[in-house]
Every structure is written in C-alpha cells, then in structure tokens.
Amino acid sequence: MLRKQKLVVIGNGMAGARLVEDILARGGADKFDVVMFGDEPYGNYNRILLSGVLSGTHDPQDIFINSLPWYEENNIKLHAGIRVSSIDRAGKTVYGSNGVSESYDKLVIATGSSPFVPPMDGLKNGDSLKDGVFVFRTLDDCDAITKYAEGGKRAAVIGGGLLGLEAARGLLNLGAEVHVVHLMGNLMDVQLDAQAGASLRRSMEAMGVSVHLNKATTGILGDDCVTGLQFKDGSTLDCDMVVISAGIRPNVQLAKDAGLTVERGIVVNDHLVSVDDADIFSVGECTQHNGMVYGLVAPLWEQTAVLADRLTGRKAAAAYKGSKISTKLKVMGLELAVMGAKEARDENDEVVVYAEPSRGIYKKLVVRNGQLAGAILLGDAATAPLLLQSFDRGTELPENRAEMLFSLSRTDDPMTFAYVPDTAQICNCNGVSKAQILSAVQAGHRSLKAVCDATRAGTGCGSCKSQVQGILELACEGQVETDPATHYYVPGVPLSKPELIAAIKEYQLKSVSAVFAVLAAGKEDPASKVGLASLLKTIWHEEYEDERDARFINDRVHANIQNDRTFSVVPRIYGGVTSSSELRRIADAADKYQARMIKITGGQRIDLLGIKKEDLPGIWRDLDMPSGHAYAKSFRTCKTCVGTEFCRYGVGDSTGLGIKIEKRFQGIESPHKMKLATTGCPRNCAEATIKDIGAVAIEGGRWEIYVGGAAGAHVRKADLLVTVDTHDEVLLYTGRFMQYYRENAKYLERTWSLVERISIEKLRRILVDDSEGICARLDQDIQAAVDAYRDPWQEAIEPVHPAQFVNTLGAVTLTQIQGLQPSYGD
Amino acid sequence: MDIALQQSAPTLIPKVFVNLGSIERIPLGEGREFLVDDEEVVVFRTREEKVYALQAKCPHRSGPLADGLIGGGKVICPFHAYKFELSSGNPIGHDCAALKTYNVQISEHGDILLYC
Numbered sequence: 054m055l056r057k058q059k060l061v062v063i064g065n066g067m068a069g070a071r072l073v074e075d076i077l078a079r080g081g082a083d084k085f086d087v088v089m090f091g092d093e094p095y096g097n098y099n100r101i102l103l104s105g106v107l108s109g110t111h112d113p114q115d116i117f118i119n120s121l122p123w124y125e126e127n128n129i130k131l132h133a134g135i136r137v138s139s140i141d142r143a144g145k146t147v148y149g150s151n152g153v154s155e156s157y158d159k160l161v162i163a164t165g166s167s168p169f170v171p172p173m174d175g176l177k178n179g180d181s182l183k184d185g186v187f188v189f190r191t192l193d194d195c196d197a198i199t200k201y202a203e204g205g206k207r208a209a210v211i212g213g214g215l216l217g218l219e220a221a222r223g224l225l226n227l228g229a230e231v232h233v234v235h236l237m238g239n240l241m242d243v244q245l246d247a248q249a250g251a252s253l254r255r256s257m258e259a260m261g262v263s264v265h266l267n268k269a270t271t272g273i274l275g276d277d278c279v280t281g282l283q284f285k286d287g288s289t290l291d292c293d294m295v296v297i298s299a300g301i302r303p304n305v306q307l308a309k310d311a312g313l314t315v316e317r318g319i320v321v322n323d324h325l326v327s328v329d330d331a332d333i334f335s336v337g338e339c340t341q342h343n344g345m346v347y348g349l350v351a352p353l354w355e356q357t358a359v360l361a362d363r364l365t366g367r368k369a370a371a372a373y374k375g376s377k378i379s380t381k382l383k384v385m386g387l388e389l390a391v392m393g394a395k396e397a398r399d400e401n402d403e404v405v406v407y408a409e410p411s412r413g414i415y416k417k418l419v420v421r422n423g424q425l426a427g428a429i430l431l432g433d434a435a436t437a438p439l440l441l442q443s444f445d446r447g448t449e450l451p452e453n454r455a456e457m458l459f460s461l462s463r464t465d466d467p468m469t470f471a472y473v474p475d476t477a478q479i480c481n482c483n484g485v486s487k488a489q490i491l492s493a494v495q496a497g498h499r500s501l502k503a504v505c506d507a508t509r510a511g512t513g514c515g516s517c518k519s520q521v522q523g524i525l526e527l528a529c530e531g532q533v534e535t536d537p538a539t540h541y542y543v544p545g546v547p548l549s550k551p552e553l554i555a556a557i558k559e560y561q562l563k564s565v566s567a568v569f570a571v572l573a574a575g576k577e578d579p580a581s582k583v584g585l586a587s588l589l590k591t592i593w594h595e596e597y598e599d600e601r602d603a604r605f606i607n608d609r610v611h612a613n614i615q616n617d618r619t620f621s622v623v624p625r626i627y628g629g630v631t632s633s634s635e636l637r638r639i640a641d642a643a644d645k646y647q648a649r650m651i652k653i654t655g656g657q658r659i660d661l662l663g664i665k666k667e668d669l670p671g672i673w674r675d676l677d678m679p680s681g682h683a684y685a686k687s688f689r690t691c692k693t694c695v696g697t698e699f700c701r702y703g704v705g706d707s708t709g710l711g712i713k714i715e716k717r718f719q720g721i722e723s724p725h726k727m728k729l730a731t732t733g734c735p736r737n738c739a740e741a742t743i744k745d746i747g748a749v750a751i752e753g754g755r756w757e758i759y760v761g762g763a764a765g766a767h768v769r770k771a772d773l774l775v776t777v778d779t780h781d782e783v784l785l786y787t788g789r790f791m792q793y794y795r796e797n798a799k800y801l802e803r804t805w806s807l808v809e810r811i812s813i814e815k816l817r818r819i820l821v822d823d824s825e826g827i828c829a830r831l832d833q834d835i836q837a838a839v840d841a842y843r844d845p846w847q848e849a850i851e852p853v854h855p856a857q858f859v860n861t862l863g864a865v866t867l868t869q870i871q872g873l874q875p876s877y878g879d
Numbered sequence: 880m881d882i883a884l885q886q887s888a889p890t891l892i893p894k895v896f897v898n899l900g901s902i903e904r905i906p907l908g909e910g911r912e913f914l915v916d917d918e919e920v921v922v923f924r925t926r927e928e929k930v931y932a933l934q935a936k937c938p939h940r941s942g943p944l945a946d947g948l949i950g951g952g953k954v955i956c957p958f959h960a961y962k963f964e965l966s967s968g969n970p971i972g973h974d975c976a977a978l979k980t981y982n983v984q985i986s987e988h989g990d991i992l993l994y995c
C-alpha cells in the first residue's frame with residue numbers, strides 16, 4: 054500500500070478548515086494524514102457572523118462550523134491554540150510556539166490577516182493596547198468588546214468601512230453611544246461613490262450613529278484607559294472605548310522568514326502553489342494571486358475547491374483564475390449590496406442611477422459593453438441576487454435596465470436561475486454553491502427542507518432560501534416535492550389541519566397517544582405532541598384526555614422555565630387592576646420564596662422571577678390568585694386604560710370591559726398567544742390596534758372591534774371587524790373570532806397571519822354576516838371552552854402526580870453501596 | 880427512599896445495579912433526575928414502558944433534559960429544542976457531543992435498576 058502523505062495546514066480559520074473539508078469531501082482521507090495548527094484555541098467558526106454576535110443576533114455557540122469533536126471524528130490532528138513560529142523548508146518541518154514540531158510532505162499556509170492598527174500616540178500601555186482600545190477580528194475580540202461596552206459606554210470606531218460600520222451597529226445594540234471616525238470624505242469609499250456614501254451616512258445617522266468624516270486620528274487620550282481621541286485638525290472627541298477598524302494586513306511574516314516570495318501576500322500561481330516551493334501552497338486572505346489579495350470569503354471558497362481538486366488528484370489540472378468580488382453590508386435595518394466597479398471607467402461606460410433620498414434609496418449600475426461591470430444597491434437590495442448572477446457570469450443585460458433595478462415578478466421565475474453559474478455562492482453564511490445544491494437535488498433531495506438539511510444552505514441567516522428554492526425548482530424541472538410536511542398541522546401526523554380535525558372526530562380520538570396510535574401508525578413524535586394537545590383541547594373541551602407528557606414543561610408546571618431552571622410566576626391581575634391587599638400578598642410571597650426579581654411586565658401585571666420548581670405550589674397557595682397563563686399558548690391578558698372611570702377624555706368604560714373579557718376568556722387554549730386590549734377613546738392608550746383583538750371606545754357609546762394586530766416579531770395594524778353598541782356585543786364577537794382562530798389557524802400561527810390569509814372582508818362576511826351559517830356554532834363552542842376552564846394553579850392543592858413539581862427523585866452514594874455485600878433478586 | 884442493592888449475576892464484577900425505587904415514581908412519558916454520587920442522571924419512562932438513563936444536562940447549554948419532551952426514541956431539550964437519541968445519546972441534526980448513557984432496566988417488581 055502506498056504510504057499516506059502528511060499534509061500540514063497552518064491556520065484553522067475559514068480558508069484552512071474549509072480546505073480540509075474540501076479535501077475530505079474528495080476522499081482525501083485515504084491520501085493524507087492531516088495536521089492543523091490554529092492560533093485560536095477553538096474549532097473553526099464563521100468569522101463573518103462575528104458582526105451578528107456583536108449585535109446580539111447570533112449566539113457565539115451557534116457560529117461554529119467545525120467543533121473540536123469534528124476534528125477527532127475525522128482523524129485530523131489539531132494543535133488548537135498553537136501558533137507556528139517557523140518553517141524549515143530544507144527539513145520540511147514546521148515548529149510551533151510550544152516547542153512542538155511536525156514534518157510535512159505538503160504544507161498549506163492559510164494564516165489569514167490581522168487588523169491594521171495605524172500608528173498613533175498613546176495607543177499602547179507597555180506592549181499591549183491601552184485599556185479600552187480594541188480591534189475586531191476574532192471571537193475573543195468580540196467577547197472583550199461586549200464585556201467592556203457594558204453599562205452604556207461612549208464608543209468611537211476608527212474606520213468607516215464595511216467592518217467599521219458593522220462594528221458600529223453592534224456597539225449601538227450593546228447600548229453604547231457610537232461615533233464613527235473616518236479618514237476619508239465618504240463612508241465605505243472603497244466600494245461606494247460619493248452619492249451612495251452620503252446616503253449611507255444619513256441612514257447611519259438616522260440609526261443613531263454620529264459620523265465624523267475627514268478626520269485623521271493622531272492619538273488616543275487617557276493615561277491608563279481611553280478618555281478620548283486626538284485628531285490632526287486639533288479637535289478631540291471624548292470617548293470611553295475605541296474599536297480600530299482601519300483595514301487588514303495579511304499575516305505573511307512566517308512565509309517571509311521562510312524565504313518565500315511575498316509582496317502584499319504570499320505570491321502563488323494559478324495552482325495556488327508558492328512560486329518558490331512546489332510543496333508549499335497558500336489560500337485565503339494571506340494569498341496573493343495575479344496581483345490581487347482578497348479580503349472576502351467567496352474568493353477563498355473558490356481557492357480551496359481548486360486546491361483540494363489538485364491535492365487529491367480529483368482534477369489534477371484545476372486552476373484558479375481569480376475572483377470577481379461583491380459584498381453585502383450586514384447592518385441590521387440597512388440594505389446594501391455592492392459589486393465590481395463603482396464609477397464609469399470612461400465615456401463608453403453607461404451609468405444608470407435611481408435615487409430616492411427621502412427613503413435612503415440609491416441604486417446604480419455601471420454597464421460596459423452591454424454587461425454589468427458594477428452595481429450599488431442601497432436601501433433596497435431586492436434585485437441583488439439577479440444582478441449578482443449577471444455580474445458573475447457576464448451575461449448580456451436586458452435592454453430595459455429597469456428590470457435589473459426594481460424587483461419585478463420575474464425573479465420568481467426559476468429560469469432566471471439557469472443563468473447563475475454553477476460556482477456561484479448561494480448561501481453566504483455557509484458558503485454553499487449552486488453546484489452543491491444541484492448535486493444534492495441529484496442525490497434525491499427534492500424538497501426545500503431536504504436540500505437545506507443536506508447542504509447547510511439556508512441554515513444560517515436564512516435570507517437565501519428563496520434562491521435555494523428557485524434552483525431546486527430549476528433542477529427538478531417542476532418535479533419539486535413541496536415538503537408535504539409544510540401542509541401538515543404537526544410534522545408527525547401526515548394530515549392538514551381540516552383533515553386532522555375530521556379524522557379526530559371520526560375516530561373519536563381524545564388523547565395525544567390515541568392520535569399517534571390511529572393516525573401515525575403508532576409512531577410517537579415528540580415534536581408533534583404539544584400541537585396535538587392544543588388541538589384536542591380545542592375540539593373536546595372537558596372530554597379531552599389530558600396526558601401530561603404531551604405538554605411542554607411550562608404547561609406541566611404552569612410557569613415559564615428560565616435559563617437556570619427556576620421559573621417565573623405571573624398571577625392574573627384582571628385588566629391590570631389590583632388592590633392593596635393583593636399587592637401585599639404578592640410582596641410577602643416574593644420575600645418568602647426569594648424571588649430574584651419582581652418585575653412589572655409589558656402586559657400590565659407582576660412577574661416574580663427565579664422561583665424554584667419545588668416552591669411553585671407553595672407560592673401559588675400564598676398568592677391566592679389565579680394563573681396569568683404567561684407561559685401558555687392561550688389567551689394571555691387584556692390590557693386596559695382607565696377610560697371613563699377617571700380619564701377626562703374617556704367615552705367608554707374600557708377598564709370594566711377589559712376585566713369582563715379577562716374573566717370570561719382566561720386560560721382558553723389557542724394555536725398561539727392571544728393578547729387583547731380595550732381602550733377608552735381613540736387616543737388608544739392601551740394600544741388596542743396592535744393586539745390580536747382590540748376594542749376602542751368611540752363617541753356615542755359605541756365600540757370598534759379590531760382583529761389581527763401585531764407588535765411582536767411582526768408589526769401590523771389591526772383591521773376593523775365590526776362596530777357595536779355594548780360590552781356584551783364586544784364579548785360576543787371576541788369569542789366568535791377566537792373560536793374561528795382556534796379552529797382555522799395553523800399551530801403557532803398568530804391572528805395577524807390568519808387575518809391576512811383569509812382577508813378581513815371574508816372574515817367580516819363569515820363572522821358578522823354569517824355567510825357560512827356557522828356563527829351560532831362558534832358561539833356555542835367558545836362557551837363550552839369557557840365552561841371547561843379550571844385554574845391550573847389549583848394543582849397546588851391537587852397535583853396530577855406526586856412528582857409533578859420534583860426535579861430530583863433521589864440520591865445514591867455508590868461508594869457506600871459498593872462496600873456492602875450484594876444480595877441478589879431482593 | 881429504600882435503596883436495596885442488586886447485582887446482575889453472582890460474579891466478581893464490581894459494578895452493581897442500584898435500585899432507584901418504583902418506576903411509578905416517574906410520570907408516564909416523562910423523565911426525572913437522580914443523583915448518583917455527584918453525577919446527575921436522568922431516567923426516562925416512555926409510554927411503551929421502556930426506560931432509558933442518560934446524562935441529565937444538555938451539552939449545548941445545560942438544559943434540563945428531564946423537562947424535555949420524549950417519544951419515538953428521542954428527547955427534545957426544553958431550552959433550544961436540540962434532539963438526542965434515547966438509546967445511544969447521539970445528537971440528531973446538530974453538532975453537540977453525544978449524551979452519556981447508562982445501562983438501566985426495570986425489575987420484575989417494577990423497580991428501576993441502574994447499572995453503575
């Protein structure tokens with residue numbers, strides 16, 4: 054058998070680790086023993102998502118691409134946290150900073166780059182950066198910035214490029230006052246023209262970031278820690294922390310010391326091999342190919358694929374021909390995509406511009422010989438995928454340039470994806486190309502979910518899913534399997550909601566296990582249990598056979614689980630109206646059970662946080678108040694304002710109405726939460742028009758009933774369903790709408806989505822004009838649900854199982870037991 | 880709690896079956912924790928009356944698996960819904976480390992016997 058060669062990779066970042074993945078995917082494990090060195094003490098993570106980590110949209114845990122066990126499973130020896138200090142080319146050995154050495158047959162240098170820190174006075178204390186001065190490149194940087202920014206700091210970012218602006222947005226989200234200081238007269242001057250730069254500046258300022266242009270920072274002020282910045286023009290800026298984001302410099306010292314040709318980066322040819330040494334290769338940001346050094350991930354994906362093809366012999370003739378670059382700014386609330394040239398080269402170039410400054414929109418195309426040479430899309434990047442395709446592939450642009458500037462329906466046409474080159478990267482979070490998606494389809498994955506699971510495309514931020522769908526449709530030639538599961542009410546029972554309801558009624562299935570037994574061939578699916586329990590309760594009311602294991606933990610113990618396994622307790626406070634004796638009981642209970650926090654919630658009641666599971670029955674007994682259902686998919690609260698009782702503008706008794714609503718509908722299960730409000734006049738202090746159901750008092754003693762409002766993850770103004778005269782009528786329509794929602798919404802679909810799906814006009818016909826003749830039945834069914842209500846906190850007195858509120862059933866000490874003489878069969 | 884002690888067979892193997900008491904103490908289809916020396920072990924009782932014993936805390940961010948939903952041979956962590964196979968402890972669809980598993984059975988008298 055042929056001896057395996059030893060491949061050593063220096064750098065365990067996006068390029069190094071990707072190369073190893075690519076080599077393994079091509080069967081390279083048979084050919085190479087792989088050894089990696091990584092200066093950072095972790096597995097490989099997705100560096101581009103650090104912006105998301107800083108701004109709080111991504112959890113550090115979730116950005117890892119290759120966790121440490123991955124290396125072990127794939128027989129890769131990783132020296133994690135070990136820096137390579139030298140390469141001995143003659144002896145074909147690399148030396149690590151801890152004295153370890155590894156010989157190699159082939160060596161890949163993928164050391165990436167480091168942040169460039171321009172010379173400034175007062176930058177350092179001794180050898181390290183002054184307290185409060187940071188760069189933004191690694192997970193550790195991110196962590197340090199987050200910790201330092203705690204408690205509302207004044208932060209300056211030096212550098213108004215892509216990374217600087219992403220850092221600024223992150224700092225803003227951390228609660229800092231943020232200043233961006235930029236050397237040039239325009240933000241992102243490398244990618245943007247003056248007009249786009251100015252528009253971007255206005256958008257950043259609207260977000261709350263102060264922008265200082267044409268400012269050269271000459272010094273950092275402060276003795277022990279940062280107190281401000283000194284500029285060349287004599288002015289200063291007070292600040293408590295500085296993030297320097299002034300560009301990057303390739304990490305090439307190691308290669309230079311080894312005698313390799315290094316200009317800006319390590320010089321390689323089309324085979325990504327050093328021009329001096331046939332056994333040394335380089336990929337990623339430390340690499341210079343054809344005069345270019347790239348600072349983005351897309352080029353390095355192309356490089357690693359070529360090098361893996363060559364090293365494994367899959368395609369021994371593969372060659373890298375350079376990359377076209379495009380990029381997106383990942384700043385929450387701001388769309389910006391740029392590619393290629395930002396200005397016309399000469400008068401032969403055609404420039405198409407569309408600007409709408411009031412909305413922060415600026416779009417520009419640079420067209421050369423009928424092809425796209427560059428584009429800027431700011432404020433609305435809907436056509437970015439289309440432009441990217443055209444740019445990457447160099448296709449002829451349509452005569453009507455507007456088609457490329459505005460999203461017309463033809464972007465849905467799968468044929469447009471036919472023009473995307475196979476190498477184009479579709480998923481930018483996980484670096485998945487069109488070719489990979491195509492081969493997943495060929496391997497038999499024919500639904501969106503199956504393709505995403507197989508390729509990891511769409512599993513990061515999710516924004517590329519429509520493109521994955523488009524490619525899937527193209528590749529399947531119309532034979533796409535719409536994941537049947539998307540139409541199922543729950544994933545584990547292959548029926549839509551109406552079919553499921555019909556079957557449940559037909560076979561008289563009254564428990565979750567009965568549904569699995571009859572409708573899912575006996576196969577339990579834990580992910581389906583909770584949705585089924587909710588539906589069965591809606592159908593059978595008191596006849597429903599409750600199985601506690603089908604409930605989420607919150608509904609088993611009627612409280613909301615916290616990250617330390619304690620629970621939060623929110624008693625019901627009808628309409629937000631309480632009394633001094635109730636407040637005293639709450640205060641006493643909070644003391645007795647050592648609530649870690651007493652908080653007024655957004656729903657007009659009081660939350661006692663940090664209560665132990667074992668203490669739940671006790672605190673409920675002491676409170677002597679019903680559950681507020683703050684944990685359940687059910688009716689939650691009815692917010693009220695003071696209305697006619699006190700307010701000088703009030704025209705309706707909103708408080709009284711809210712209390713009636715809450716007493717009537719408390720605890721009613723539903724596909725998702727139902728939050729209501731009643732308000733005493735159109736000033737709308739209780740925010741009734743952004744609630745699932747809201748009642749607004751209007752002059753003349755009447756009430757407007759609104760449905761389908763939202764102000765959570767989605768914001769929507771509610772639609773007027775009907776205007777009525779009395780409290781009783783409000784209760785009637787409220788109940789009728791609730792029951793309709795309970796029967797017709799998908800599991801976890803909020804009312805706003807149902808209202809948009811069915812349309813308010815149709816709902817009005819059904820629920821007000823009784824066009825389907827179901828109103829009487831809806832009223833009857835909601836009444837049955839109201840009658841079935843029982844305060845779950847009564848389980849304090851009668852637990853459903855002795856172990857309902859118990860975490861640990863017992864403790865044993867083996868050392869004691871093992872000393873005893875065992876007896877058999879006792 | 881009554882901790883009787885049993886051995887699998889009259890051999891010299893130092894490991895023992897520890898009696899953790901009646902299986903009825905765990906609600907059907909749920910799990911509860913036991914402390915074995917300093918180790919937290921969760922024992923699940925499925926609707927088909929099978930038992931599984933695994934490491935009690937989720938390797939992702941220490942979610943209490945005893946509070947999770949089980950069925951179809953899987954457990955779903957209550958914190959972020961990561962899934963694990965009950966029989967092997969293997970992660971399903973994510974990169975977390977596998978859960979440690981323990982040998983456990985139900986005695987003829989309906990007691991939980993944990994082998995450790």
Ligand code: SRM
Nearest residue numbers: 613615621653654655656657658683728764765766767803
């Ligand atoms: C306690 C409270 C925050 C506060 O301190 O004020 C709260 C706390 C939680 N909310 Fe909320 N929400 C609270 C008011 C709101 C509001 C405002 C309101 O109710 O007036 C909203 C926006 C309105 C809405 O419902 O859309 C709100 C939108 C959400 C959402 C997004 C829902 C959506 O469909 O967009 C979730 C996530 C979910 O339900 O999937 C959520 C989920 C949660 C959970 C239950 C997350 C969880 O599963 O652990 C939080 C529990 C925290 C804990 O540790 O116990 N919370 N949450 C508020 C309780 C109100 C109450 O008295 O019942």
Ligand SMILES: Cc1cc2nc3c(=O)[nH]c(=O)nc-3n(C[C@H](O)[C@H](O)[C@H](O)COP(=O)(O)OP(=O)(O)OC[C@H]3O[C@@H](n4cnc5c(N)ncnc54)[C@H](O)[C@@H]3O)c2cc1C
Nearest residue numbers: 064066067068092100101136137164165337338348349350
């Ligand atoms: C916050 C942020 C956001 C970004 N956003 C985007 C984006 O949206 N789109 C985009 O295309 N690009 C983005 N980038 C750039 C992208 O992350 C880089 O292009 C990419 O990481 C380069 O990969 P690399 O492997 O060459 O370098 P790196 O990922 O930096 O990996 C190099 C690794 O080598 C290690 N190393 C260096 N020297 C040694 C040594 N002597 N011994 C051992 N190990 C060593 C380093 O510690 C590092 O872990 C972003 C970068 C940052 C920092």
Ligand code: SF4
Nearest residue numbers: 694700703733734738
């Ligand atoms: S909504 Fe009207 S009645 Fe209610 S507090 Fe505001 S002004 Fe007063």
Ligand code: FES
Nearest residue numbers: 937940942956959
């Ligand atoms: S802690 Fe278990 S999934 Fe996050």
